[in-house]
Every structure is written in C-alpha cells, then in structure tokens.
Amino acid sequence: MFDKKFQNILVSIILFVFVKNAEANLTNITEKNINWLTSCRPCADTLYECSQCFKDACVQCVLEIPYTSCLNCMNDLIDLPSNFNCDSRMSYHQAVCKIHCRMNNGFTITSRDGFCDEYTGRCVCTSIALPTTPHPLFNRTTASPCEYKIKFEKSSSIEVIPENISTFKPKILVEPNRPDLCTFRDRIKVKVRTKQFSAIDGSDYLGVSTDLEFNSSKTWHELKIDINNDRIIEPFEFFTIDIESVTPDIIPIATPRKIIYIEDDDYNSPNGIADDDITDVFDYDEASSFIYLMYKDKFNQDINFPDPNSIYPNNGGITTSQDRLKIVMQIIGFYTINIHTIEVNNPHECNLNSFNLRRLNSNMQPYEELMNSFVLNNRPIIDVNYYKGFQNLGIAGDSPDYLEINLLNTKDGRGVTKCEFRAFASKVYD
Numbered sequence: 001m002f003d004k005k006f007q008n009i010l011v012s013i014i015l016f017v018f019v020k021n022a023e024a025n026l027t028n029i030t031e032k033n034i035n036w037l038t039s040c041r042p043c044a045d046t047l048y049e050c051s052q053c054f055k056d057a058c059v060q061c062v063l064e065i066p067y068t069s070c071l072n073c074m075n076d077l078i079d080l081p082s083n084f085n086c087d088s089r090m091s092y093h094q095a096v097c098k099i100h101c102r103m104n105n106g107f108t109i110t111s112r113d114g115f116c117d118e119y120t121g122r123c124v125c126t127s128i129a130l131p132t133t134p135h136p137l138f139n140r141t142t143a144s145p146c147e148y149k150i151k152f153e154k155s156s157s158i159e160v161i162p163e164n165i166s167t168f169k170p171k172i173l174v175e176p177n178r179p180d181l182c183t184f185r186d187r188i189k190v191k192v193r194t195k196q197f198s199a200i201d202g203s204d205y206l207g208v209s210t211d212l213e214f215n216s217s218k219t220w221h222e223l224k225i226d227i228n229n230d231r232i233i234e235p236f237e238f239f240t241i242d243i244e245s246v247t248p249d250i251i252p253i254a255t256p257r258k259i260i261y262i263e264d265d266d267y268n269s270p271n272g273i274a275d276d277d278i279t280d281v282f283d284y285d286e287a288s289s290f291i292y293l294m295y296k297d298k299f300n301q302d303i304n305f306p307d308p309n310s311i312y313p314n315n316g317g318i319t320t321s322q323d324r325l326k327i328v329m330q331i332i333g334f335y336t337i338n339i340h341t342i343e344v345n346n347p348h349e350c351n352l353n354s355f356n357l358r359r360l361n362s363n364m365q366p367y368e369e370l371m372n373s374f375v376l377n378n379r380p381i382i383d384v385n386y387y388k389g390f391q392n393l394g395i396a397g398d399s400p401d402y403l404e405i406n407l408l409n410t411k412d413g414r415g416v417t418k419c420e421f422r423a424f425a426s427k428v429y430d
C-alpha cells in the first residue's frame with residue numbers, strides 16, 4: 001500500500017490532469033477516496049439511467065440495472081465527501097456528482113441534484129430556495145415541505161410472475177408523505193414504459209409505453225401488460241418497467257425501475273416443447289456428448305460420489321453429506337455454449353440456498369468475478385445474461401473452458417439433498 005504522503009501526491013497528480021482551469025484551487029484536497037475514478041468510469045450510463053432517483057432508491061437503482069456491475073462504484077460513491085473534486089468535462093464525473101447529491105440530499109423542495117462545476121472543479125449539490133408561496137402542487141399549511149412519492153404498489157424491486165398470468169397489472173401510485181398536511185392541487189404526469197432484456201417484447205410479453213396522469217381524484221393507475229403463455233421450455237427471463245419522467249419534476253420517484261421475471265411453466269410439463277435456440281445443456285441427452293463433470297468437497301478434494309449423472313435434471317439430484325460442494329464442468333468437443341441461466345430444477349426437494357459460478361482458464365485459475373445466485377420464487381438461480389456486462393459467458397463465440405459451480409449452503413445447514421440443476425444455453429457451432 002502507498003503511504004499517506006505518497007497517496008496525497010498521487011491524488012494531486014491525478015486531479016491536476018483532470019482540472020482544466022489552471023486557476024483552480026488544488027491545494028485544498030481532503031479527499032481520501034479516489035477509487036471512484038476507476039470504478040465509476042464504466043458506470044456512466046447506469047448512473048444516468050438512475051438520474052431520477054432519490055436517497056436509498058439511488059443505491060437500489062444503480063445496483064439493479066442489468067448487464068452492469070456498479071457495486072464498487074456505488075461503494076466508492078457512498079464514501080465520497082461533499083464537494084469532492086471532479087472534472088466537469090467528463091460525463092461520468094457529472095453523473096457521479098448528480099447521483100451523489102440525490103443520494104445524500106434526497107430530492108425535496110429545497111435540494112436538487114448536482115453538477116460538477118467547471119471553475120472550482122468540485123461537485124456542487126444545488127438547491128432551490130423554498131418558495132415563499134407554496135408550489136401549486138401543495139397546499140402547505142405549515143413550513144414543513146410536503147413530499148409526494150411515485151411508487152409501485154408492490155415495493156420489491158424484483159417481481160416474479162407466472163407465465164400463465166395472462167395479463168400482468170402492476171399498480172403505480174402517488175402518495176403524499178403527510179396526508180394531513182398535503183393535498184393534491186395539481187396534475188402530475190408520469191411517463192412509464194417497459195424495456196426488453198432477456199424477455200422479448202412482442203414474443204414473451206407485449207410492451208407498454210404510456211403517459212399517466214395523477215390527480216386528487218385519480219391517485220393510482222394500473223398498467224396492463226399481456227404475457228404470452230407459450231409451450232416453449234425457457235429459462236427465467238425478465239423485462240423492466242421504468243418510470244422515465246415526472247412532471248412537475250419536484251416529485252421524487254421511490255423506485256424508478258422494477259424488474260419483472262417471467263417464470264416458465266413448461267420445463268417439467270409433458271406439454272413443454274424444446275426451444276430450437278435455447279436448450280438445457282444439463283439435459284442428459286444433450287450434456288453426455290459434450291460436458292464432463294468433476295466434483296470436489298469443501299476441502300477441494302476430489303470425490304467419487306455423487307454420481308455425475310445425478311446433476312442432470314430428472315436423475316434424482318445430488319445428495320451428499322457435504323454442505324458445500326464444487327462442481328467443475330468442462331466443455332469438450334466442438335461446442336461453444338453461451339449460458340443464459342443456471343437454475344435449480346426441483347426447489348421443493350433440493351435444499352440448496354445459494355451457489356455461485358465462475359469461469360476458469362485452462363490452468364483451472366479463475367479469471368472472472370464470481371456470479372452469485374439469487375432466489376426467484378423459491379428457486380436459486382444465476383442469471384448469467386443479467387451479468388452480461390462483465391462476464392463473457394453470455395457473449396457469442398466465447399469458450400467457457402471450465403466452469404466452477406460452488407454449492408455454498410443449504411437451507412437447513414445440513415448436507416445437499418437431491419439437488420438437480422438445469423442450465424439454459426445456446427450452442428454455438430464453429
């Protein structure tokens with residue numbers, strides 16, 4: 001590690017490069033955390049996507065934008081002092097400043113978002129003066145400002161819906177923080193639209209894009225999103241519902257984005273039809289020709305048990321007294337596969353709580369970050385597509401060589417019981 005003096009010199013050098021104006025005051029540098037300069041660089045778009053956020057919802061928003069990995073940026077951003085140094089010409093510095101201000105100051109009548117000032121080279125969180133007469137939106141009877149929030153009725157930022165739901169009707173509402181002090185006096189216009197990710201607009205669901213008006217007689221709206229109940233066997237796939245803008249813009253948005261996963265119901269059903277493009281590569285007929293599996297226990301010792309075949313769905317699943325297990329999967333033959341998701345197939349029998357995954361190179365050394373499972377409707381899953389921004393597993397033409405899947409812990413803290421997996425992937429032929 002650098003010593004402190006050296007670190008300060010380093011800070012000065014870096015900042016000197018950034019600050020355009022030679023007059024800018026570089027002598028008063030108190031910042032310790034400059035990690036955001038590297039960690040936030042790839043996150044500018046994500047930060048912009050969250051530019052309507054406020055307070056805690058900013059963290060939530062940034063971390064939940066699919067296909068990016070902005071966790072480190074967010075951590076570094078949380079540590080930033082107010083008035084940190086930045087370069088106004090760099091768009092990601094502007095984005096960092098904006099989110100920093102909205103996260104810390106919230107977005108009330110008195111404080112707004114920030115900008116990186118060209119002359120001082122500092123992030124400035126702007127504020128607007130409290131109006132002497134109440135904003136027409138609010139009937140303010142005391143000095144305390146009224147805040148309204150736009151939010152989804154179900155506050156969870158990830159929601160799972162069954163494929164056979166037919167029409168999904170999420171509710172969006174506008175809510176005052178102090179109904180005793182605040183009443184609607186105006187109309188609030190909200191632009192909402194769905195955005196496709198692994199669930200495709202037009203084939204998996206029918207997207208909506210709409211302007212909603214909220215007022216004293218209409219404080220909530222229901223969206224209507226048709227979901228296509230096909231018979232094709234598919235992984236969990238998601239789209240998002242984004243609240244894009246609100247007029248007037250003094251209204252904070254509690255959750256600007258909601259992620260909707262569609263849970264397929266065709267896999268274990270006799271009516272399910274295999275997809276031409278995305279198949280389960282852990283299905284025995286598929287896998288036996290090109291996947292080789294090894295097991296290791298928590299001490300990384302090779303073990304013969306369980307039978308490698310039992311990882312395949314409908315084979316009874318892995319049962320072992322180990323509560324941690326490593327599966328190393330080698331792709332052999334001429335195939336390259338792009339993995340979309342790895343899911344527990346039988347969540348009601350399998351007691352697995354979480355697992356993770358990473359790629360290994362041919363020397364069995366990991367060369368990427370771990371992807372962690374999360375639980376969708378009781379089913380542990382790794383959505384590789386979701387992590388696509390920094391993982392190569394989902395990108396065409398990429399050869400995974402080896403995959404390491406770590407079964408991390410079980411719901412009851414005991415050994416792994418009857419755990420079957422399914423792995424949805426496209427096969428790429430050279």
Ligand SMILES: *[C@@H]1O[C@H](CO)[C@@H](O)[C@H](O)[C@H]1NC(C)=O
Binds near residue numbers: 027028
């Ligand atoms: C730098 O900051 C110090 C203390 O705030 C101030 O006295 C000085 O005038 C500033 N220099 C410039 C060039 O702005």
Ligand SMILES: *[C@@H]1O[C@H](CO)[C@@H](O)[C@H](O)[C@H]1NC(C)=O
Binds near residue numbers: 028030
């Ligand atoms: C340095 O900046 C801090 C706040 O940013 C301020 O309180 C302090 O007075 C400044 N010190 C000097 C010597 O300019």
Ligand SMILES: *[C@@H]1O[C@H](CO)[C@@H](O)[C@H](O)[C@H]1NC(C)=O
Binds near residue numbers: 139141183
């Ligand atoms: C504001 O609200 C108070 C109490 O709810 C009410 O008495 C008053 O008439 C309202 N004023 C306006 C302009 O709506």
Ligand SMILES: *[C@@H]1O[C@H](CO)[C@@H](O)[C@H](O)[C@H]1NC(C)=O
Binds near residue numbers: 164165166
């Ligand atoms: C959807 O399928 C589940 C079983 O998978 C069933 O219990 C439910 O009634 C179905 N819902 C509709 C709306 O058909």
Ligand SMILES: *[C@@H]1O[C@H](CO)[C@@H](O)[C@H](O)[C@H]1NC(C)=O
Binds near residue numbers: 212213214215217218
């Ligand atoms: C409130 O908004 C609805 C649309 O959401 C509109 O039909 C209605 O006329 C509005 N009412 C008032 C009082 O503006």
